[in-house]
Amino acid sequence: MVISRPVISFSITTEVTPAHYSELLLFIYQNYLIPFAGVFSNVRRWITDRGEVLAFTFIDTEGRWHVDIEVETGNPIEIRMTPSDPNVPRSILYRIREDLIITIQLFEEEVRRRTIYFAWVKGGSVIPARALHKKKRIISQIFFGNMFLLLMLFLVLSYMVFLVFQFYTPIILVSSQLVIILLADKIMARIGDWSITPENPEVYILQYHVPRERFVMFQRTYTRDMLLQMKRDIYDRTLAVGRPISYEDVREVFESYGIHCEPEELSVKSINLHELVKEAARRFNLPVPKVALSNVIIPNAAATGPSPRRGLIIITTGLLIQLEEEEIFSVICHEFSHLKGRDPLALFTLVSTEYLLRVYVLWPHIFYFGLMYLISVMAFLYFIAKFFEARADLEAAMKVGRTDTLAIALRKIGFRKLQFERTPSNLISSWLGMDPHPPISFRIARLESISNLSEVKHPFLRSMVDCVHGLLAALRI
Secondary structure (H helix, E strand, C coil), X not given: XXXXXXXXXXXXXXXXXXXXXXXXXXXXXXXXXXXXXXXXXXXXXXXXXXXXXXXXXXXXXXXXXXXXXXXXXXXXXXXXXXXXXXXXXXXXXXXXXXXXXXXXXXXXXXXXXCEEEEEEECCCXXXXXXXXXXXXXXXXXXXXXXXXXXXXXXXXXXXXXXXXXXXXXXXXXXXXXXXXXXXXXXXXXXXXXXXXXXXXXXXXXXXXXXXXXXXXXXXXXCCHHHHHHHHHHHHHHXXXXXXXXXXXXXXXXXXXXXXXXXXXXXEEEEEEHHHHHHHHHHHHCCCCXXXXXXXXXXXXXXXXXXXXXXXXXXXXXXXXXXXXXXXXXXXXXXXXXXXHCCHHHHHHHHHHHHHHHHHHHHHHHHHHHHHHHHHHHHHHHHHHHHHHHHHHHHHHHHHHCCCHHHHHHHHHHXXXXXXXXXXXXXXXXXXXXXXXXXXXXXXXXXXXHCCCHHHCCCHHXXXXXXXXXXXXXXXXX
């Protein structure tokens, strides 16, 4: 009698084109299987009608059980795990799953380094992808997220300003903070390259994955100005005259510059970004905020503004490149939670209250412990800020109606940090460090552990409790 074994399967959407499928399997073999050769065996590879398959077996060190694993290329990538025994620890299966996801993300990151990205907004200026200038990078670091860094900078600055203005310091600093927060939407809009409007709602992205053997020569031959001109030429032939971007148009433009490309080396996607923001606003019952797009390869998004009516959502092209549409929507919903909760103002109130209390009430008692107090209170306030981020995760999942899309998005854009947090000491530092976000491993595991979103009645209270439990678990208390 043959006993069938249960198969655990999952899929991973990828931005990798078919031209790199074989290279992906080789990357998994070289960077995952070979380094851990002691626990992997029976490695084999074959071709199916759908694509290529890499198969291998994970063996328990004591020989009690094993897990057969198959990775099949395509989009999405299909992964099947077949445990030999129902008693295989779930933690092992989860770890294998996480390992494969991280390995695939590492490969995508490598491919991304030799990929040319062109992004357009119909009716908008044709501009190159860029790194942020120093001034804009500082503004971005302050305002991306929930503006908590801005508040903490003022907390540190207060010590220096107090030496000069003394009695008037609290009034000056708190007033300055409030002005910046009230103008945050206008300040943040300066980082954006395009304004996304109902008239021009879509973003178009072309990816050209340069073959490895041609990449060095490509870099030497084609300057930034030449790439920008190619981008203009493609735009003029397609979007400017109301035509979609096609392989033939791209190929003809590229060949006019001496570039030969195959269809499998190109991919084009369009995202109706304004419609996604509009739908998120509808689900949160909020006005549709202004939407700005920053042509930066780093994946990020932020919501800012003193109120939902003065809100601004800013998104980078890097986020649109790495995520699928439903994942982008879940990130937008996360940002809408910050708008709905008026989180910048709430955190401003929290930090300002501590500051005024410290200056007018506690100062005589903490004068000799100023530095120790400052470090302690900053760690405490950053931990409180994690409640807001955790609540935004929950509310986003509730509005989307599922938890997995945001979890997948977090894995894709935070896989490096996910890898970092596997070390217990690093996980603790993520909890206690100067970052308003909880550890990304905690955020993902928390989302995936919720089986019934309707049971979440008070997202903020639930987030407070979960964060405290998460910290205690990391400390093993």
